[in-house]
Amino acid sequence: MMLTEVNMYCSNCGTILEKEDKFCAGCGTPIKTRHNEPAALTPYAKSGAAPETAGKDSPPPEFGVPLEELELFIGKRAGAYFQKWREDHRWNWPAFLFGGFWLLYRGMYLYWLIYLIVCSLIINIVGSLVFPGYQVSFSMVITMLALQLAIKIGFAVAANSIYLxxxxxxxxxLSYRYPNDRETRELKIIQAGETSLYIPIALALLPFLLALVYGLFTYLHTYQQIQQVIDSEIQESRYP
Known part of the structure; x- marks a missing residue:
């Protein structure tokens, strides 16, 4: 009885393999199947369609995640950020101009909290070392302004890497959470990468709102005191 030759297929992408192949020509996955045991035909090898997990052992994408998913996450500015990362262009003008508000706009709330903590620690440590008594002087003001400028420059240089x-x-x-549901995964990626101006604008206006509330409270308190003084003087004039 003559045995028919059984084709071997890559267990990762379904490409037909030759006997002497040590790596898959389609995805580069090492061939681990023993020579005396033909590789089993997988459903996607028969149909020619790769599953959601295809390419799992292949070389990583350019930026560590699939380019199309990264584009969905970033949105309209995806092309500009791709170019910056490819050219290793580190400067980020929005991060320099707006600081932590840029993090809030991009939805990086954890990084914003870390940014505030780091800035506060640096300013307090340097201030305590250079000006132990915290006596306000012209040199202290200049030093603190220069320190804040240095922090903004350092943050602008690191901003692109932080965003990636x-x-x-x-x-x-999201890929781990929705490994086989591509439609849901892409929708969640878009939602996770959405930008919002509401939170940074609200935080930017918060000091002014607090100052307005404090001013109104102070005005009402002062008005009540003045009114009480006027009422007491009127009573004294009526009943000397």
Whole structure:
């Protein structure tokens, strides 16, 4: 009885393999099947369609996550950020001009909290070392302004890398949560990468609102005191 030759297929992408192949020509996955045992035909190898997990052992994408998912996450500015990351362009003008508000606009709330803590620690540590008594002087004001400028420059240089790390972390988390539901995963990625001006604007206006409330409270308190003095003087004039 003559045995028919059984084709071997890559267990990762379904590409037909030759006997002498050590790596898959389609995805580069090492061939681990023993020579005396033909690789089993998987459903996607028969149909020619790769599953959601195809390419799991293949070389990582350019930015660590699929380019199309990263584009969905970033939105309209995806092309500009792709160019910055490819050219290793580190400067970010919005991050320099707006500081922590840029983090809030991009939805990086954890990084915003870390940014506030780090800035506060740096300013307090340097202030205590350079000006132990915290006596306000011209040199102290200049030093603090220069320190804040240095922090803004350092943050602007690191902003693009921080944003890429944030995008990768979110996309990978959603990929683990929805490994086989591509439509839901892409929808969640779009929602996770949405930008919002409401929170940064609200926080920017918060000091002014607090100052307005404090001013109104002070005005009412002063008005009541003046009114009480006027009433007491009127009573004294009527009943000397």
């Amino acid at each position: 790390h944030h995008a990768r972390r979110k996309i990978k988390a």
